[in-house]
């Protein structure tokens with residue numbers, strides 16, 4: 151028998167992990183170069199395993215973005231705590247299909263324990279059900295499927311049996327700043343991504359509770375409200391307690407998308423941002439963001455376990471259902487699936503309550519440090535209140551509210567110098583590779599968005615990265631004046 155390539159893969163993976171903090175934070179090869187490394191004619195006999203693993207590991211050194219490293223600030227991407235990576239290796243070694251208890255008793259128990267820790271950390275009641283899905287997109291989907299199930303059942307309609315044809319319409323409320331995955335979930339569930347009421351937001355991107363309450367009072371029939379804990383750009387939180395009051399009064403379903411913001415609950419000084427989340431009907435979050443477990447892992451929480459289960463599970467003659475134990479598939483859309491709760495268990499067990507609070511606080515403090523350093527520069531302007539781990543910054547040469555207001559009025563397509571300079575600064579920064587952060591449009595103007603979500607980021611990473619952003623800004627401004 152050919153010798154196992156697993157030890158080699160372990161060594162190559164360690165080599166990667168040990169170098170990731172020092173690598174440029176960008177791909178070192180083009181797609182054409184990667185294709186040249188990887189694209190081979192499919193053979194009849196197959197290739198030696200070591201050769202294949204070495205080829206993949208070599209390509210990985212050149213073709214990955216070092217998003218696992220401490221100076222990756224793009225999107226909202228956490229790294230992976232060493233213990234979470236280690237637990238994930240166990241998951242691969244076990245290769246459990248954890249759909250049902252009968253297939254993997256350990257995973258069923260690990261899910262149960264991790265679910266109860268997660269509820270405790272998020273301040274959610276012990277009665278809530280929990281499903282481990284691929285990410286917050288699927289957590290939003292799962293939660294809204296449970297909402298659809300219960301809202302229609304309460305209106306006398308069995309959506310599992312009858313589908314949506316002829317069903318009582320569900321009135322859906324979102325905000326102007328809801329994450330696009332909410333719209334994807336609504337679309338996939340037949341609720342329509344446009345058949346909804348958009349509630350306006352304030353300057354930080356928070357849903358305004360008053361127009362929501364008025365809208366809820368005016369609408370008749372089943373209603374679903376999608377609120378948000380943690381705006382993907384600004385990090386701001388919708389006023390969840392006020393939204394919960396309005397939703398409860400109306401007997402509507404409140405779903406909270408807390409992809410990263412829910413983790414504020416783990417930290418005493420920021421817990422107030424999610425006050426009221428325990429009065430929601432469902433909550434979605436990601437573990438692969440701020441908890442720093444490897445991709446992929448999202449979590450769907452539901453205050454109505456029966457609706458959650460009815461929305462997700464189906465039985466078949468050969469499926470062994472457990473009466474007393476957790477069948478993980480009851481709470482997720484998939485049947486066969488990876489044991490993604492195992493790294494969650496390892497991360498939480500190792501961090502403990504204090505370690506997680508420290509992770510959240512530390513990254514928030516680093517975001518403030520970044521904002522403070524950047525705002526010292528005469529041509530940079532921080533656009534958001536840095537309340538969490540997100541910083542929005544743009545090039546703005548003339549430090550005046552008027553300049554910003556007039557650009558906002560013109561909209562994102564505006565050909566202003568500052569818009570162009572901001573985009574140029576972002577391109578230069580990404581090319582430089584000291585750190586990586588992406589662009590966005592915030593209230594009509596181009597901005598660099600910086601998300602600090604990695605357990606390994608230090609003050610010196612922030613200072614180095616701030617220097618790189620300043621250098622990219624200076625280079626762009628100098629070029630425009632040349």
Ligand SMILES: Cc1ncc(COP(=O)(O)O)c(C=O)c1O
Pocket residue numbers: 225226284285286287288329331378380381382407408409410436448
């Ligand atoms: C608020 C919010 N919701 C949902 C998502 C989607 O999460 P995922 O990409 O893990 O599915 C994100 C991702 O950044 C997010 O910030």
